[in-house]
Amino acid sequence: MALDSKIPHGPISDKWTDYKDHINLVNPANKRNLDIIIVGTGLAGGSAAATLAEQGYNVKAFCFQDSPRRAHSIAAQGGINAAKNYKGDGDSVYRLFYDTVKGGDYRAREANVHRLAEVSANIIDQCVAQGVPLAREYGGLLDNRSFGGTLVSRTFYAQGQTGQQLLLGAYSAMNRQIGRGKIKMYNRHEMLDIVIVNGKARGIIARNLITGEIERHSAHAVVVGSGGYGNVFFLSTNAMGSNATAAWKIHKKGAFFANPCYTQIHPTCIPVSGDHQSKLTLMSESLRNDGRIWVPAKQEDAKAIREGKKKATDLSETERDYFLERRYPAFGNLVPRDVASRAAKERCDAGFGVNKTGEAVYLDFAAAIKRYGTEEAFVKGLDANDAALVTKLGAEIVKSKYGNLFQMYYKIVDEDPYTTPMMIYPAVHYTMGGTWVDYNLMTTIPGCFSIGESNFSDHGANRLGASALMQGLADGYFVLPYTIGDYLAPDIKMGEISTDLPEFVAAEKEVKDQIDRFINNKGTHSVDYFHKKLGKIMWDKVGMARNAKGLTEAIEEIAALREEFYKDVKVPGSANEFNQELEKATRVADFLELGELFAKDALHRNESCGGHFREEYQTEEGEALRDDENFAYVAAWEYKGKPSDAVLHKEPLVYENIKLVQRSYK
Amino acid sequence: MKLTLKIWRQKNAQDKGGIVDYPIDGIEPDMSFLEMLDVLNEQLINKGEEPVAFDHDCREGICGMCSLFINGEAHGPDRGVTTCQLHMRMFKDGDTIFIEPFRAKAFPVIKDLVVDRSSFDRIQHAGGFISVNTSGNTIDANTIPINKHDADKSFDAAACIGCGACVATCKNSSAMLFVSAKVSQYALLPQGKVEAVDRVLNMVHQMDLEGFGNCTNTGACEVECPKGISLENIARMNREYLSASLKG
Ligand SMILES: Cc1cc2nc3c(=O)[nH]c(=O)nc-3n(C[C@H](O)[C@H](O)[C@H](O)COP(=O)(O)OP(=O)(O)OC[C@H]3O[C@@H](n4cnc5c(N)ncnc54)[C@H](O)[C@@H]3O)c2cc1C
Numbered sequence: 066m067a068l069d070s071k072i073p074h075g076p077i078s079d080k081w082t083d084y085k086d087h088i089n090l091v092n093p094a095n096k097r098n099l100d101i102i103i104v105g106t107g108l109a110g111g112s113a114a115a116t117l118a119e120q121g122y123n124v125k126a127f128c129f130q131d132s133p134r135r136a137h138s139i140a141a142q143g144g145i146n147a148a149k150n151y152k153g154d155g156d157s158v159y160r161l162f163y164d165t166v167k168g169g170d171y172r173a174r175e176a177n178v179h180r181l182a183e184v185s186a187n188i189i190d191q192c193v194a195q196g197v198p199l200a201r202e203y204g205g206l207l208d209n210r211s212f213g214g215t216l217v218s219r220t221f222y223a224q225g226q227t228g229q230q231l232l233l234g235a236y237s238a239m240n241r242q243i244g245r246g247k248i249k250m251y252n253r254h255e256m257l258d259i260v261i262v263n264g265k266a267r268g269i270i271a272r273n274l275i276t277g278e279i280e281r282h283s284a285h286a287v288v289v290g291s292g293g294y295g296n297v298f299f300l301s302t303n304a305m306g307s308n309a310t311a312a313w314k315i316h317k318k319g320a321f322f323a324n325p326c327y328t329q330i331h332p333t334c335i336p337v338s339g340d341h342q343s344k345l346t347l348m349s350e351s352l353r354n355d356g357r358i359w360v361p362a363k364q365e366d367a368k369a370i371r372e373g374k375k376k377a378t379d380l381s382e383t384e385r386d387y388f389l390e391r392r393y394p395a396f397g398n399l400v401p402r403d404v405a406s407r408a409a410k411e412r413c414d415a416g417f418g419v420n421k422t423g424e425a426v427y428l429d430f431a432a433a434i435k436r437y438g439t440e441e442a443f444v445k446g447l448d449a450n451d452a453a454l455v456t457k458l459g460a461e462i463v464k465s466k467y468g469n470l471f472q473m474y475y476k477i478v479d480e481d482p483y484t485t486p487m488m489i490y491p492a493v494h495y496t497m498g499g500t501w502v503d504y505n506l507m508t509t510i511p512g513c514f515s516i517g518e519s520n521f522s523d524h525g526a527n528r529l530g531a532s533a534l535m536q537g538l539a540d541g542y543f544v545l546p547y548t549i550g551d552y553l554a555p556d557i558k559m560g561e562i563s564t565d566l567p568e569f570v571a572a573e574k575e576v577k578d579q580i581d582r583f584i585n586n587k588g589t590h591s592v593d594y595f596h597k598k599l600g601k602i603m604w605d606k607v608g609m610a611r612n613a614k615g616l617t618e619a620i621e622e623i624a625a626l627r628e629e630f631y632k633d634v635k636v637p638g639s640a641n642e643f644n645q646e647l648e649k650a651t652r653v654a655d656f657l658e659l660g661e662l663f664a665k666d667a668l669h670r671n672e673s674c675g676g677h678f679r680e681e682y683q684t685e686e687g688e689a690l691r692d693d694e695n696f697a698y699v700a701a702w703e704y705k706g707k708p709s710d711a712v713l714h715k716e717p718l719v720y721e722n723i724k725l726v727q728r729s730y731k
Numbered sequence: 732m733k734l735t736l737k738i739w740r741q742k743n744a745q746d747k748g749g750i751v752d753y754p755i756d757g758i759e760p761d762m763s764f765l766e767m768l769d770v771l772n773e774q775l776i777n778k779g780e781e782p783v784a785f786d787h788d789c790r791e792g793i794c795g796m797c798s799l800f801i802n803g804e805a806h807g808p809d810r811g812v813t814t815c816q817l818h819m820r821m822f823k824d825g826d827t828i829f830i831e832p833f834r835a836k837a838f839p840v841i842k843d844l845v846v847d848r849s850s851f852d853r854i855q856h857a858g859g860f861i862s863v864n865t866s867g868n869t870i871d872a873n874t875i876p877i878n879k880h881d882a883d884k885s886f887d888a889a890a891c892i893g894c895g896a897c898v899a900t901c902k903n904s905s906a907m908l909f910v911s912a913k914v915s916q917y918a919l920l921p922q923g924k925v926e927a928v929d930r931v932l933n934m935v936h937q938m939d940l941e942g943f944g945n946c947t948n949t950g951a952c953e954v955e956c957p958k959g960i961s962l963e964n965i966a967r968m969n970r971e972y973l974s975a976s977l978k979g
């Protein structure tokens with residue numbers, strides 16, 4: 066099967082407008098005869114559900130949490146980008162487009178990214194109209210801040226809780242439609258398979274997580290907005306429930322999986338503290354606006370700190386190595402995430418790490434506290450030479466900007482970041498890979514769409530800060546509502562789809578068989594035992610830096626672990642009840658397949674780009690070495706029975722508007 | 732650390748349920764409370780027993796999914812945190828810890844420590860929104876300037892995570908703090924004014940239907956709220972409600 070990206074013809078800036086002008090529309094009276102299933106109610110699924118319901122479709126929305134408001138999007142901290150140029154610092158649709166393509170290391174699809182930049186400004190207008198309390202300046206206008214990888218302030222935010230506020234906005238829009246009966250909401254339901262009838266997606270099989278009942282749900286189209294698969298690493302910044310099941314199950318039924326190895330490692334997370342650790346906590350990247358990153362300049366100082374003989378504050382300015390400012394003078398602490406993460410790893414690997422395990426660097430606010438404090442003292446006409454006063458005033462300003470993050474850090478680490486620098490280390494954060502979709506956001510299964518983090522389309526090999534929220538809401542509020550109509554237009558006379566069709570029966574049986582197998586397995590180890598083992602293989606061999614040898618080993622080890630899992634996993638309780646271990650088992654089963662494809666994809670990509678760093682391919686200075694000649698394509702994998710047999714399809718990436726150049730932040 | 736856990740076990744909504752003792756050892760002060768329960772569950776599974784069911788997802792204090800009544804306090808002894816942010820350093824070696832579900836008529840138990848908080852959703856369906864189309868064809872965001880003070884106050888109210896600690900803490904099982912937070916968020920914004928009257932009437936009506944109790948101004952909710960949602964919001968909601976009733 067050939068991949069058709071369906072990118073419209075014409076100049077980039079007209080593509081989306083022209084496309085909208087020419088697609089098929091569904092008459093409002095016919096929309097109520099069409100059912101749409103939406104799996105996931107994060108920013109992508111939630112905004113899509115609300116908008117499609119408002120347009121008149123019958124929407125059935127699913128999430129595994131007890132309420133749509135708890136989707137993982139709620140945790141996003143830093144902000145959302147939009148090309149509004151409110152600051153007059155030179156931002157524009159083109160510049161946002163350019164930064165995103167460049168930041169993605171030229172592995173994103175130009176047409177999609179341009180569309181994203183075009184609709185970005187509408188997102189802010191929409192959210193503000195819905196009552197999302199974004200940060201304001203004293204004059205009452207919206208405030209902005211800057212984020213890694215860009216030189217303009219285009220990020221809108223709501224303290225350190227931007228995702229929360231945006232999600233609650235989408236949730237409120239959903240609530241309005243639920244109240245009107247246009248959305249039927251299925252909380253605590255997990256999609257466990259897709260149903261395909263005559264080659265088209267026509268429904269899903271879901272498990273009611275409270276009763277354990279397996280249910281059949283039909284629709285004219287299925288939209289998957291199930292989020293990312295970072296939890297394949299076990300430890301990540303994702304919520305504990307985040308999983309790949311919906312995306313993986315559609316992959317097994319025909320949806321190609323694109324660029325699985327593109328994973329973003331976020332530079333500013335709280336380091337691992339012990340074996341008991343269940344997840345990693347992100348400290349928003351916005352902290353890099355004011356925090357300076359450093360390690361001791363001398364190894365012996367680093368050693369003394371690790372042994373508790375010295376403190377960070379004992380080292381003078383000259384005894385510190387501000388390695389980002391040193392290596393990348395133009396962007397300094399604001400280099401993109403992949404660059405910042407690798408630079409931290411490089412210093413720690415070289416013996417300069419500052420926590421017990423040697424895997425942490427400092428993020429220091431002392432300079433910012435002093436700068437803000439001095440400024441404030443001047444403004445208030447107080448004594449700017451009074452160090453204690455300056456520190457107090459400065460700390461207050463820092464608190465107003467990042468207070469909740471500082472509190473979060475304090476609660477976890479038990480150290481006060483106002484007086485001692487934070488310790489941070491990179492952690493798995495966001496997955497740029499996902500189900501392959503065309504310009505319409507449709508997968509290779511007709512009628513099955515994929516939006517938000519679960520698709521692959523807009524970020525390339527690397528994601529700049531504040532762009533995932535933007536993509537989730539763009540897909541859900543503004544893109545899918547057009548493209549799905551174009552697909553559904555011929556279906557208006559179809560009528561309701563029966564769940565008695567043999568395809569539903571067969572899919573349900575498959576799901577029940579898998580569950581019975583887990584419940585009846587008389588194994589000896591818990592699900593987490595296997596998940597942690599998988600995570601360790603992934604981090605050690607498929608993590609921040611990869612090489613052919615490690616990847617080859619990882620592929621074998623994951624396959625072996627999968628076999629062991631099926632033989633030896635123990636799932637207590639029964640199928641017909643609330644059973645959290647069973648939920649985990651079905652998710653980890655899918656991670657154990659995805660992990661292998663992930664490593665296979667990383668192995669075949671003989672280049673370094675963005676979040677994919679192959680040790681064999683780097684410049685003399687240790688920067689990522691891309692190979693545009695041979696790898697400027699999307700790797701889309703077709704499932705053929707097991708991950709090792711997956712077949713590679715290539716979607717060549719054509720850059721008509723942006724010249725491919727080596728990414729440099731020097 | 733060595734601890735004795737006294738945990739509420741209840742097979743399902745129909746089951747009567749009761750406290751079961753679990754001694755546990757090797758707990759580190761760095762662990763979060765939920766990681767401590769993970770350790771317990773791993774041990775139970777290895778012994779062939781059923782693990783304790785509890786709700787959780789983000790584990791960073793923002794999704795509102797975790798609950799737990801710990802030693803008689805919603806989210807446990809620490810202030811301004813959710814259960815997932817509570818760390819074992821708050822306890823001492825040898826402690827006995829009582830762990831129970833949030834109890835309220837409007838929050839029926841599903842299993843063990845997991846309760847059903849969908850009554851909160853239904854209150855939101857009744858009016859927790861601003862009725863605008865989601866087409867993006869709205870006015871430029873900066874044409875609705877909002878005084879920073881109001882915007883910040885609105886944000887503070889909007890920071891509620893819907894965890895239900897306020898209900899679990901209240902001797903009347905009142906949902907006033909939660910509902911007033913949403914009412915306040917919109918009442919403070921110009922966008923929310925248009926349908927303010929209907930909103931407060933509908934939400935309060937639904938709150939009563941769900942079986943939440945009345946507010947008697949005890950203030951326990953504010954003390955236990957992990958997000959510092961202020962009682963001021965309840966006062967604001969009462970004002971909104973009163974004026975809406977007079978108009979209504
Ligand atoms: C800590 C953190 C901070 C972040 N900060 C930022 C930031 O500042 N800016 C930014 O742009 N991005 C940020 N991101 C990234 C961003 O939050 C996510 O990429 C984005 O929210 C994903 O949205 P989504 O709608 O695609 O998926 P999610 O929000 O993950 O939603 C997934 C939905 O799918 C449902 N679901 C999943 N599987 C199933 C199934 N099988 N059956 C039924 N339902 C299912 C879930 O219940 C949920 O409703 C951050 C991410 C993290 C982890």
Ligand code: SF4
Nearest residue numbers: 891892894895897956
């Ligand atoms: S008001 Fe506080 S305690 Fe009540 S639901 Fe909201 S965050 Fe939880």
Ligand code: FES
Nearest residue numbers: 788790795797815
């Ligand atoms: S698990 Fe999300 S708030 Fe505790």
